Amino acid sequence: MKTIKFLSILALSGVLFSSCSDDDDTPEEVNEEEVITTMTVVLVPQGGGDTITLQSRDIDGDGPGAPEVTVSGSLAGSTTYTGGIVLLNETETPAEDITEEVAEEDDEHQFFFETTGSIAGVTYGDTDGDGNPVGIVFSLETNTAGAASITITLRHEPKKPNDGTLADAGGETDIAQTFSLTIM
């Protein structure tokens, strides 16, 4: 019992010493401020048609859950789509729009689009203050019917300007998501 007594005295003295700080209280919950949980890509066909939405959503961020990837439908062949990207942090309530942060620091960010299959190409629709591409807005042109995929990568602090490849751009990957598409 002596041990317990000694320990309690020690603990008491410890509490006295640190009682000026409030860290004995219940800790405050931290919601990850910076994590991007959701990327939504809206593709609007020029000249009318169905708007297609691509989404990758990982509500627990760095947690064990994997992102849920959804594509709302098939793309039309030989069509040019106007694309726009919205990034959200849904761990916060209300969800925080990360796209704004990227747009504010557009000289430090760039989206990259890598495609396979029936996609003719992707063209940047916006530029930063130095005239280099950003990629929050873009256009995507489809070929004839077939399978396709698009990998969208957001790099933080890439080399700018770069030759458009990930290898040349360097920087840190903030997002890397692949969507499987069908072109009708």
Place this chain on the structure above:
Amino acid sequence: MKYLLTIMLLFSTLTNGIAQNCNSNLNGRVIDYHNNTVLINASILLIKENIEVISDKNGNYAFADLCDGEYELEVSHPSCATLIIPITISGNTSLDLKLEHHLEELEEVKVIGNTVFDKTNSAQEVVLKSEVLESFSTATIGDALKQLGGVSTLNTGANIVKPAIHGLNGSRVLILNDGVRMQDMEWGDEHAPNIDINSAGTISVVKGASALQYGGDAIGGTIILEQAKFPIKDTLFGKTLVNGVSNGRGGNIASDFTRVYKNGFFIKGQGSFKRLGDQEAPDYILSNTGIKEFGGSVELGKRLFEWGLTGRYSYYDAEIAILRASHIGNVDDLIRSINSGQPGVILPFTYDLGNPRQQVRHHLGKLHFYKRFEGLGKLNVQYDYQNNRRFEFDVRRGERNDQASIDLELETHTLSTDFKWDSNDTFQLQFGLMGRYQDNFANPATGVRRLIPDYEKIDFGSFVIGEYQLNNEWTFDAGIRYEYTKVDALKFYQTTRWEERGYDIDFPELVIDDRGTQLLTNPVFNYTNISGTVGFNYKTSNDNNLKFNYALAQRAPNPSELFSDGLHHSAARIELGDIRIGSETSNKLMASYNRDFIKWGFSIEPYANYIKDFILLEPTGVEFTLRGAFPVWSYRQADVRILGVDMSAYSDWTTNWRTEHIFSIVKGNDLDSDEAIINIPSANFTNTLLFSKEEWKGLKLSLQSQYVLRQNEVPDNISVFSPEQQEEVILAINTAPGAYHILNFNSKMNFSLGKNLLTTSLTINNLLNTNYREYLNRQRYFADDLGRNIILQLKLNY
């Protein structure tokens, strides 16, 4: 003139008829303070009168026909500290003189040259003296310790250097800074000891858990930093070091002073400041690798032979930039870095410390009291307080770039006491108690989920160690330590993580608040650990020494091993602790044999360490996030075996030429899977050629060759899905870099400037500007190690 005056005075007193008594006798015995045995052949000198007598075989001494008055006696004995005793003689006076003949007990009162006493009787021990520490004034404690066989370092670049003993680091290495166990978040791989190398006088390393007086969990070993000793006499001394460093284009200044009064009062101050910009590999600038470091300490008190009370305060503040290219986004970025062979970011040289970077501050205050009891022993009582604050800044978006991602404050109070019975010449016993309270606070303002939760920790320890000297050749020792640890944490888990770990089944009672996506939990764990040691020291002469030691050590898991939960940007991995982890138990056998001949000598020190439930971190799977894929590293426990040997030899070829040789090898295996353990140092040779000629202004030249073999025994690489390549790829995260050889040069000379001594030295590290990467540098994936570094040092002693 003095004699004339005395005679005149004498004459006048005589004529005045007030006869001063000059027929007084002084006699007594000279005895040992500890056990009251008599001391033969002690010299007793009346200082002013210059009359000396020697104690006889019964320890008796006598002076005859002294005049009454004030005198000073100087008492000396070949194996004792010299004492100066003021005495008033009035008539026949009797005085027993007590001398201290246990030299190691005199640390507080006597300067014992360069001698540093062993901390244990039978464990493997090595010492770094102040001269070596001075030559590493611009580097770190780890860099200096690496000079010793069996000591390696785990680096994060050149500025974050964690010492490792016999292949083990972090919480397995106990660092004792001037009697205070450092509590500086040693559980992180990129957390270096928060100690300025310039604040240490000497450093001893015990390679194992045998120094039970300091702690029972030092499975790797104990590093003991001590202050320089000073004599009790009126004195003022100090030194200033100024260093210019080419690699990093900066330098440092370090200065100290000590003022001692005859009455035992002393004050000691020390301070240093270091500033370096970006460092350089042979082929490129290592962008964002600068450092700003400040350290200072003040100590004052009174130290007498019988008692002493001292207080010390020390402060350490370091801001360390971390290689920009080592901050990466996902596993593809890591693959790209490994494949490209050079850092992804190379910018022009700058002194700026950008992100990623860390800032650490450490306050340490202690009060120490000791009292010696005649014929019994010595009592120590100490209270110490430590406050450790750590900020880690990541590369973040927008204004958050100035907001730390990790902000932890660790406060520790320790009260300890011990008593050492040393009155018996052949048997000594030491008994101690320790209580510690620790509080960790993780600031939620970071906007990043806590890597380490808020927790409170209580430790209680007690030990008994004994040493028995059978005869001049054999000394035996044994000790036991009991340690109790209680951890009480408050941690938020993501609900998905809590379930993925299976805690919802095993620990449902820990949840105190369900907030939906997160759970507030209150894990409380108790650990009871027993450590013990037994060994012998067989010494036929000073030239021939055999030691053998067995140490049993248990270590409770640290907060990182229990609670880690999050993404590590520097390693592109998710690290997960496990609250199921219990204590690990080490059984270590070590022997050492030293032999010195007239012109040469050698030592050989084999060891074997079997660790049951060794806590290790290893890749266990992959998790996907929007950023891409990340390997998951989880802590688990396994039985491991560590075998190694440290060997050293020297030879004095001529009076001027000498060579020194060190070889160390260590192997670690997981006994369950038979795989190698991660982060075991490569075998290495250090050979040094030295030339010295005292007549040429104390000239000393040395050329050191370090040959580090490739670590061939590493865990398997892992396979991970690469979103960029859309396929499974091998992540060569465990592949070790190749062998390397580097040369270091040093030259030193002394110049006498009146009363002061100026020492100049020129050091060139990596003389040939060799490109290399070291297996135990966590930045080896991103960049080469440091290129040539020229350090010019001026030291002024006064």
